[in-house]
Amino acid sequence: MITYQQQPAAGPDTIVAGDPDDYIAPVPRISVQAFCETAEAAAAVQAAAGDRRMIKAHVRVQMGGMAAATEAYRSSPTPNVILLETDTGGEEILAELDVLAEVCDAATRVIVIGHRNDVGLYRELVRRGISEYLITPVSPVDIVRAVSTLFHAPSAKPVGRIVAVVGAKGGVGASTIAHNVAWAVARDLGLDAVISDLDLAFGTASLDYNQDPPQGIADAVYSPERVDTAYVDRLLSKCTDHLSLLAAPATMDRLCDFSAESFDPVIDALRASVPCVVLDVPHVWAAWTKRVLVGADDILVVATPDLASLRNAKNIIDLLKAARPNDRRPLYCLNQVGVPKRPEIKPPDFAKALEDEPVAIIPFEPQLFGTAANNGQMIAEVAASHRIAESFRHLAQLVTGRAESKKSRAGRLPPLLGKLFAR
Known part of the structure; x- marks a missing residue:
């Protein structure tokens, strides 16, 4: 879960002092796609991809933020995990996520990298089913830990x-x-x-x-x-x-x-x-x-x-x-x-x-x-x-679970809207 303190930059194998759990489990064999808005966030994700705990994951980094993600998934299936950087907040970020939900697949888990330390926004994102909200600047270890937690936390759903x-x-x-x-x-x-x-x-x-x-x-x-x-x-x-x-x-x-x-x-x-x-x-x-x-x-x-x-x-x-x-x-x-x-x-x-x-x-x-x-x-x-x-x-x-047309999924994406996928 997010801690509302900005962490200093760290190398890919560095554990930041004060972390609640020093052990980060290896990430399973999944696909991860990141859509960043700043070069710093893109570099952090790229460094995380080279971490020994991410060796099984397929990671792709693109620029363009949520707008690029929405456009990309209109014609292609979404991966297991999406990393989204955004510098917006409040109703604007929620509106962008609702648009993204219309073209996303059901089982995708979403991590948002934001620029605003806003407790109210964080609670609303969690209520809507966002898996994690990280505050910039993020280190490679922050990203590895966030992805790992999605699959190894006691409450995490099985990946397969x-x-x-x-x-x-x-x-x-x-x-x-x-x-x-x-x-x-x-x-x-x-x-x-x-x-x-x-x-x-x-x-x-x-x-x-x-x-x-x-x-x-x-x-x-x-x-x-x-x-x-x-x-x-x-x-x-x-x-x-x-x-x-x-x-x-x-x-x-x-x-x-x-x-x-x-x-x-x-x-x-x-x-x-x-x-x-x-x-x-x-x-x-x-x-x-x-x-x-x-x-x-x-x-x-x-x-x-x-x-x-x-x-x-x-x-x-x-x-x-x-x-x-x-x-x-x-x-x-x-x-x-x-x-x-x-x-x-x-x-x-x-x-x-x-x-x-x-x-x-x-x-x-x-x-x-x-x-x-x-x-x-x-x-x-x-x-x-x-x-x-x-x-x-x-x-x-x-x-x-990816057979429905993109248009028919509007407003039905669990983890974004927290609704059950129609089986």
């Missing part, structure tokens, strides 16, 4: 969103969809993401991403006493700047008879350090798969337009709806639609039986998917402008 993708039956392409959605989350939304392959014996994530990591999720699952965020971080294989892979060994030298809680330490460690975690859940029904699905923030069921998929998808969705009465109902998509000469259940009939519309209908394109699979590429790498690549971008927006 867990998305579980599961097939209604085997062979429906759930893993392919999970891998492409994770890719879209990282590439198109700019969020740091991890794709975790939970099929230890037959997982294909390492093949799809053309990776051959020496270690992966099996190391954590079979040694739960070693699991923490640092250990899991060492197991990750980097696919892109924003996407990492927690691969399955795809070997059969050990049986995969797991207890219900076997994956809890791994998922908890990922949730604490990565904004988006996509779980590729195998099509098996066991205590641990049920627990993983029930505990996810969002669930995507992948089905093909046939009777077995319809029955299984309905059973899965009905069970999860009952087990998660206070959460959004599981989403589902139809894959491999339009196979030549194959009788299919039409999407409207599928939707009527499930009492919900599919969030995506992905056509049967064997040439496109086969080429991507054999090359170890994603669909967007093979054909970026293809309508299927656009479907994956849409799914990425949906499972991360």
Whole structure:
């Protein structure tokens, strides 16, 4: 919280005397964008980005203050954290924040760097949901501490969103969809993401991403006493700047008879350090798969337009709806639609039986998917402008809570206005 005393400038590794807590926890794998009005504030943010505790964060510094931020986010998603410098106060700053709220995404946390030591303004900003208000001049350590506190304070929400993708039956392409959605989350939304392959014996994530990591999720699952965020971080294989892979060994030298809680330490460690975690859940029904699905923030069921998929998808969705009465109902998509000469259940009939519309209908394109699979590429790498690549971008927006249009979000941004995001 803000202390109404200006602090002397400090180096990036200096702890200012009198701080209430000398320990600053490392910042998780998040994206941070700063919009500054003065060169001094921009320099402080840039120095903070080089701090050892910010090594996992992606930080970008721009000039222009709130006006530049509002313009930037009219056409692009917002990051995990926005740093805003402003020299205004009173009703003017509140009006600027209201305009910014119209184009911001729901989960973004906001830190304001102001030039006015105003207790009344601070209280109003806190009431509206602003995460922190810092008074200039700010040091790099002030910024590192403010960002760290957002994710490590006792009252802080977990940084990560867990998305579980599961097939209604085997062979429906759930893993392919999970891998492409994770890719879209990282590439198109700019969020740091991890794709975790939970099929230890037959997982294909390492093949799809053309990776051959020496270690992966099996190391954590079979040694739960070693699991923490640092250990899991060492197991990750980097696919892109924003996407990492927690691969399955795809070997059969050990049986995969797991207890219900076997994956809890791994998922908890990922949730604490990565904004988006996509779980590729195998099509098996066991205590641990049920627990993983029930505990996810969002669930995507992948089905093909046939009777077995319809029955299984309905059973899965009905069970999860009952087990998660206070959460959004599981989403589902139809894959491999339009196979030549194959009788299919039409999407409207599928939707009527499930009492919900599919969030995506992905056509049967064997040439496109086969080429991507054999090359170890994603669909967007093979054909970026293809309508299927656009479907994956849409799914990425949906499972991360960013699917609404900018205009429809006006006045509904929690952390700026403190209202709940419509799920």
